[in-house]
Amino acid sequence: KMVFCTECGTKHADGTKFCCECGTKLKIPDKAPSPKAPAPVQKKNPTSPARSKFLTSNNKPKPSGNYTGDGKAMPSYRGVSTASVEQKKEVKKPGWTPPVKKGVKNVVGSTMLTGHEKWAYYNIKLVCKARGRGITELKNALPMDKAGFVHFRIDAENVGNTGKGIITTANIILQWKGPNSPTMQKVRCNGSLQSALDKLEPNKGYIEVLGLKNLTTENIYDRWRPGSGSKVIDD
Numbered sequence: 001k002m003v004f005c006t007e008c009g010t011k012h013a014d015g016t017k018f019c020c021e022c023g024t025k026l027k028i029p030d031k032a033p034s035p036k037a038p039a040p041v042q043k044k045n046p047t048s049p050a051r052s053k054f055l056t057s058n059n060k061p062k063p064s065g066n067y068t069g070d071g072k073a074m075p076s077y078r079g080v081s082t083a084s085v086e087q088k089k090e091v092k093k094p095g096w097t098p099p100v101k102k103g104v105k106n107v108v109g110s111t112m113l114t115g116h117e118k119w120a121y122y123n124i125k126l127v128c129k130a131r132g133r134g135i136t137e138l139k140n141a142l143p144m145d146k147a148g149f150v151h152f153r154i155d156a157e158n159v160g161n162t163g164k165g166i167i168t169t170a171n172i173i174l175q176w177k178g179p180n181s182p183t184m185q186k187v188r189c190n191g192s193l194q195s196a197l198d199k200l201e202p203n204k205g206y207i208e209v210l211g212l213k214n215l216t217t218e219n220i221y222d223r224w225r226p227g228s229g230s231k232v233i234d235d
Helices: 135-141 183-199 217-224
Strands: 002-004 011-013 118-123 128-133 147-157 167-177 206-209
Touching (some): 118 135, 128 135, 147 183, 183 206
Antiparallel strands (some): 002 011, 118 147, 147 167
16 A cells, blocks of 8 residues: 655655655554454254253154143144143042041041942941942942941931021941841941941941831931931831
8 A cells, every 4th residue: 555645745655654755744544444244143052941841851852732741742632732631540449448547547438428328338347348329329239148337428408407508418327237147247247336436437426227128318317317216227
C-alpha cells in the first residue's frame, strides 16, 4: 500500500511516519475490520435434560407414544395412549388364613366384607375355606358334616329405631353346626366360639345356625336385631 502526504502529495511506502519532502506527519489509514467468522452451530445433545425423559436407561431414543416407568408401551385405544397400565388383581384362593395386624395377635377377617351379604366361611381352626356373596352361595359352601364359623355382613335400615334412611352395617358371626357333623366337632366348635369373636373382627355378636332350610338374610337379621329372643336358626 502507498501512503500520500496530505500537504505535498508525495507518495511514501506503507509504514512511513513523516513525509520525506515537507516533513509533515503522515496519517495512516484505519484498517478495515475483518469479517467475523460465523458462530459454530451447536448440535443438541441427546442426553440433555430436555430430552432425557424420552430415553431408555441405555440412552436409546424411544419412538413416540406414552410409556410406563418399566419401558413398556401402554396400550392405545383409537390412537390415544392410556394414562396407566391395568394391573392384574391378586385373587386369593380358599384355604388361606386371614392376615394379622402388626402388633396385634387377633386375626382380621373383615377385609373381604365390602358389601351387603358378603361372607367368609372358616373352619373351627379359623382357616378361611370359602367366601362369596348372597345366601345361595353360602348354602352351597356350608358343609353338612362339619362345623365352623361364617363372618356375614348385613346392611340394614332403622336398626333399633335409629330412624328412616339411617343404615347400620353389622358383621355377624354365624356359628355353623352342620346337621351331619359329629358331636365331638360341635363341642370343639363351642370351644372355638370365643376365639372366633375375638379374631374375626369387627363383629356385633353371633347367632347359632343348625340347618339350611330357614337360613335367610331376613332370619339372620331377625335373630340378631336388638330385642330379639332366640339366637338360633334351625330347621
